[in-house]
Amino acid sequence: MSSERAALAPERFVLSDGTIYLDGNSLGAMPVGVPAAVEDALHRQWAADLITSWNDNGWWQLPARIGDRIGALVGAGPGQVICGDSTSVQLFQTLVAAARLRPGRTVLITDGGGFPTDQYLTDSVARLLDLEVVRIHPSELARHLDARTAAVSFSLVDYRTGELFDLAGVTAATHAAGAVMVWDLCHAAGALPVRLDEAGVDLAVGCSYKYLNGGPGAPAWIYVAAGLQAEIDLPLTGWHGHRSPFALEQHYAPAASIEQARIGTPPLLSMLALDAALDAFDGIELSAVRAASLALTDQVIAYADEQLTRYDVEVVTPRAASRRGSHVSLRMPSAYEVCQALIARGVIGDYRAPDMLRLGLTPLYLSGQDVDRAMAELRDVLETKAYQAVEFARSSDHPVT
Amino acid sequence: MSSERAALAPERFVLSDGTIYLDGNSLGAMPVGVPAAVEDALHRQWAADLITSWNDNGWWQLPARIGDRIGALVGAGPGQVICGDSTSVQLFQTLVAAARLRPGRTVLITDGGGFPTDQYLTDSVARLLDLEVVRIHPSELARHLDARTAAVSFSLVDYRTGELFDLAGVTAATHAAGAVMVWDLCHAAGALPVRLDEAGVDLAVGCSYKYLNGGPGAPAWIYVAAGLQAEIDLPLTGWHGHRSPFALEQHYAPAASIEQARIGTPPLLSMLALDAALDAFDGIELSAVRAASLALTDQVIAYADEQLTRYDVEVVTPRAASRRGSHVSLRMPSAYEVCQALIARGVIGDYRAPDMLRLGLTPLYLSGQDVDRAMAELRDVLETKAYQAVEFARSSDHPVT
Incomplete structure (x- = not known):
């Protein structure tokens, strides 16, 4: 884990306080310009x-x-x-x-x-x-x-x-x-x-x-x-x-x-x-983006392996860095409800039917600490079964790809 | 001619002072909202x-x-x-x-x-x-x-x-x-x-x-x-x-x-x-738009017939109201240069190869007085041969339709 890692260029984006955005793989955050x-x-x-x-x-x-x-x-x-x-x-x-x-x-x-x-x-x-x-x-x-x-x-x-x-x-x-x-x-x-x-x-x-x-x-x-x-x-x-x-x-x-x-x-x-x-x-090398992305996806995978298997969470994304993009998918029971419970806490990921929580890691605006907090929230949602309170509303799920 | 006719809703558009915009048939003006x-x-x-x-x-x-x-x-x-x-x-x-x-x-x-x-x-x-x-x-x-x-x-x-x-x-x-x-x-x-x-x-x-x-x-x-x-x-x-x-x-x-x-x-x-x-x-009937549009196109056609035939200007658009849309095309020598000379005077129409000046009449933001002024400028460009000073630059003409 590398929770000290800073985001590469967070000052280039308009980010909401209190939100950890793990859905840049669906809709990137707004650049300041x-x-x-x-x-x-x-x-x-x-x-x-x-x-x-x-x-x-x-x-x-x-x-x-x-x-x-x-x-x-x-x-x-x-x-x-x-x-x-x-x-x-x-x-x-x-x-x-x-x-x-x-x-x-x-x-x-x-x-x-x-x-x-x-x-x-x-x-x-x-x-x-x-x-x-x-x-x-x-x-x-x-x-x-x-x-x-x-x-x-x-x-x-x-x-x-x-x-x-x-x-x-x-x-x-x-x-x-x-x-x-x-x-x-x-x-x-x-x-x-x-x-x-x-x-x-x-x-x-x-x-x-x-x-x-x-x-x-x-x-x-x-x-x-x-x-x-x-x-x-x-x-x-x-x-x-x-x-x-x-x-x-x-x-x-x-x-x-x-x-x-x-x-x-x-x-x-x-x-x-x-x-x-x-x-x-501008001025950012994609090799640096890639290195930071792999550090963040590593962090999610390591946390899931160490802390979340007890909740039947399984890492779907390949563990080999050479076979991994910039999002991590976690298979888990009640994935839709878990996703909604996280959103209610300001941690925005997304859900893919039938059982996947998808976490996009965009190092331009995400830090290791953001990912730490997101994973702690995920663990808490699973531990406290907070997702059981989520109303079932899949039919209007948003069109993220 | 009906030069007293007011525009239907000019307050609903952001219009530049000194510009008479006769190209709403290519790109409409910006509504205020x-x-x-x-x-x-x-x-x-x-x-x-x-x-x-x-x-x-x-x-x-x-x-x-x-x-x-x-x-x-x-x-x-x-x-x-x-x-x-x-x-x-x-x-x-x-x-x-x-x-x-x-x-x-x-x-x-x-x-x-x-x-x-x-x-x-x-x-x-x-x-x-x-x-x-x-x-x-x-x-x-x-x-x-x-x-x-x-x-x-x-x-x-x-x-x-x-x-x-x-x-x-x-x-x-x-x-x-x-x-x-x-x-x-x-x-x-x-x-x-x-x-x-x-x-x-x-x-x-x-x-x-x-x-x-x-x-x-x-x-x-x-x-x-x-x-x-x-x-x-x-x-x-x-x-x-x-x-x-x-x-x-x-x-x-x-x-x-x-x-x-x-x-x-x-x-x-x-x-x-x-x-x-x-x-x-909102709240505007297209029948009212149509009536105003016909009045404006009538005005252009009448002016061209009365004032511009001496400059070899020919009205291409059908004279029957039932066969006329909301723009009027005038065939004339040096149409491209005339169009450019008009733009330099703040009267924006457009040119269609090989010899047509096209004037779009959008009554939501164009008044009879606007059309009067535009036609007077056109007459003056033709009379003074102001178009002869226009540099030939057709190859970079803009993509209006």
């Missing part, structure tokens, strides 16, 4: 400058500019990431495009334990393109890859268990079979170093409201490796992705760059908030 | 309440709640409109769904003069589903409709000319041929009464940053007629549209309601700004 940026977006850019902001305040360039900033956090060189739309929409884009890169191949492989939207969009794309979906656990990949495999799409971190998969190894195996690799980085971007370029990843998507702290529903992003940009064939052919959007031509011709992955007009207020939010990473 | 709503979204909902806002601040319900508010402005009863994503994405959704409603039919009819993104998405959907695209002018519809027609999609108001098409008549003709009707209401919603339910429209989409004043890139919306919701089959199967999103099931099953048209997590800051922006319509 966001309100001023949004106020400027409203009063100066929108209300005063009006339509001229597209040129004069750089609105048109914003998706690519933010894309490059996110790219720098996931190991992507400039010109390969663009910001916009939701993860679900970006998954659709990448999966159709991946299949089109391998005409004649008939199988999409996805993680059967992956986040539902990934599976739903994979099924939808398979139906549109007359492909087959094979659901496996990423550990089983080797024996499912063959010459029929068009694409493999996995989340780098399992949204329930926190298991971290092997980006480079899985990508290499997929490529060895001649298939296209698509990564969903929702639970990884901003939490740990990701090396997209180095691993030769083809396509990737991610949200920006979790560890990137971009705000509720902040626009997602898509990565298209530079080497694929000449041949990629995206289905959501909105006019912003056109080679000459202002020529207003009748027929679509994609931009030669990552700009081809733009779709329609992006939600600029949300996007400008995200732009300001990314300042929280 | 937006900044406070966004500040609340940032400080209370995001920073303080964090993830609990999904339940406690109604984030989950927001797309449907805003959808109903927009529905009320386009003649749609509750439960048929949901807010989210961009118009381009929503066009993709509706066009795939429309084609799937008519299996065996092979033609999508679209407006060959329609906004490019509508045409691009129609082509993309046709390619995915192996259909043919027929481009026509809406006035030619009758002779193209036949038993091969799966769907017809038109914009209700032509983005260049301002021509208003016949919602009820076109819909009826399309239905008589057994095809599905899709309307793009980007240039109509909030500008004039639209009667989706009454006309029996099947599907519609629209943006919310033009006459709905929702802010830059404010989320779009989709209308699915109640009678189609049991059989519609949407391709963008994001988890928010699932019947039981929090059960996190492996396979997609659409919600039985309009909720099935949700995709992924929406951009909540932009959406909360839109919600506040819609207050600008």
